[in-house]
Amino acid sequence: MNIKVLLAGAIAIVFSFSPGFGQITNNPKVEESSAAYVKIKRVELTDQFTIVHLLFTEKSSPQPLFFPSPRTPDQRIPKEFQGTSSIWLDPETRLYKPGEVDKKFKFIKADNIPTDSRKGVMPGDTVNFVAYFERLDPGIEVFDFYEGRSSGGNQSWNFYGIHIKNPLKKDAKAPQAAAKVDKPVKKPVQPAPKPKVEEKQEPAEEPVAAEKPKSGLEKMKTGKMAVGETISLPNVYFETSKVDLLPESYEELNTLVDLMKESENIKIRVEGHTDNVGDFDKNLDLSRKRAESVRSYLIEKGIAADRIEAKGYGGTRPLAKGTSEVERSKNRRVEFVVTQM
Incomplete structure (x- = not known):
């Protein structure tokens, strides 16, 4: 029995250092969130995905919380869910590097929560669900989770300043340092004014x-x-x-x-x-x-x-x-x- 335990431990150690094993941050620090009843339990980084594990806890209040508003008739609330709350995950949700709106990572798929219909929940219910996104670039150790804006009595789930373990790869540091030394300092060139048509x-x-x-x-x-x-x-x-x-x-x-x-x-x-x-x-x-x-x-x-x-x-x-x-x-x-x- 002891030999088996030691063997299992050795295998676990080997996988933890494997590049494909991923980086896991349990209960990451979140600076701000739009909905206190949804928590991020874990963020896992694999070679392919950024995997966000979340926990939804329905309020005891009967006040409905619809997330988000339906975009098509097929997403309207079924009769069996009327009078209760219902949840779903917007497939337009994305991750951002704070301060860089062009640095975004798209939603891929979700487990245990629908993205094209609704899941009914009763007061006191809890739902563990998982969202998969494109892999964050190494070195991004703080990111934002954006579903969008809340409207029409519907609550969106946004998280700001999610802190994770995602160090920059060692081989990526040397070229950056060299670039800083060799790159000449130039006065920034002011871009040409955009045409008025963009005001539309x-x-x-x-x-x-x-x-x-x-x-x-x-x-x-x-x-x-x-x-x-x-x-x-x-x-x-x-x-x-x-x-x-x-x-x-x-x-x-x-x-x-x-x-x-x-x-x-x-x-x-x-x-x-x-x-x-x-x-x-x-x-x-x-x-x-x-x-x-x-x-x-x-x-x-x-x-x-x-x-x-x-x-x-x-x-x-x-x-x-x-x-x-x-x-x-x-x-x-x-x-x-x-x-x-």
């Missing part, structure tokens, strides 16, 4: 207000803030469909600069948000770049770079649920979150 894609816009809304910086002036608190910057504006700050933004941002210089221990995360008009990925990219524009402005004014993060959420975190222009304008915003006091 209707990405989110930031209108200039006739009257200045009340800024959240007033609370910052009093010193009554806490880590995790969100402060609004309603007087920060951008050119339509672009990331360039308008001069009307400078007064508010300069006030923030002064306050951060007075309180040298404060660190913040600038967050960009758009409405839900237009392409989801483009809005996500636009919101990130606008947050980065604010960060760059603060750095240029003398705030240390390590005191400011920047992140874009696109239309995934709306303040208003309506579809009117007034409601959508509330969702086009820039905020910051206090990350350290």
Whole structure:
């Protein structure tokens, strides 16, 4: 018996070092999630897939939670599920490298949860399910899981800042180091302006207000803030469909600069948000770049770079649920979150 145990242990060790065995992160750290009743239990990396193991726990409340809204008549809620909750996994779900919207990894398949129909759940039920995606590139040790935006009473499952074990391959480090040494420093070339026809894609816009809304910086002036608190910057504006700050933004941002210089221990995360008009990925990219524009402005004014993060959420975190222009304008915003006091 002891010999068999030792043999089994030796085989396990051999497989754990095999390139095809994969890298496993149990109960990974998740910085933020849109639904507390869905947890990521494990992330496994194989040669072919990024495998995300999740646990859904239905609330005891009878309030329905439909995920997401049906796209075709075939996906409408069956009669036997009416009055209960139902779940499914959107096949458009994808993984992103934070800050790089073009670096996305597509959904492949799922186990124990439908992607073209619905699964009924009763209060207190739990569902273990698995989602398979394209393999994350080695070196990406933090990623985001995006289903999309919540709407119409339906809750999407988004996870931000999922930390995993995925080290860069050793043989990939040397060429990168060599490239940094040999590559000459060049002044970046400004791209040519895009033709006006691209405006038809209707990405989110930031209108200039006739009257200045009340800024959240007033609370910052009093010193009554806490880590995790969100402060609004309603007087920060951008050119339509672009990331360039308008001069009307400078007064508010300069006030923030002064306050951060007075309180040298404060660190913040600038967050960009758009409405839900237009392409989801483009809005996500636009919101990130606008947050980065604010960060760059603060750095240029003398705030240390390590005191400011920047992140874009696109239309995934709306303040208003309506579809009117007034409601959508509330969702086009820039905020910051206090990350350290």
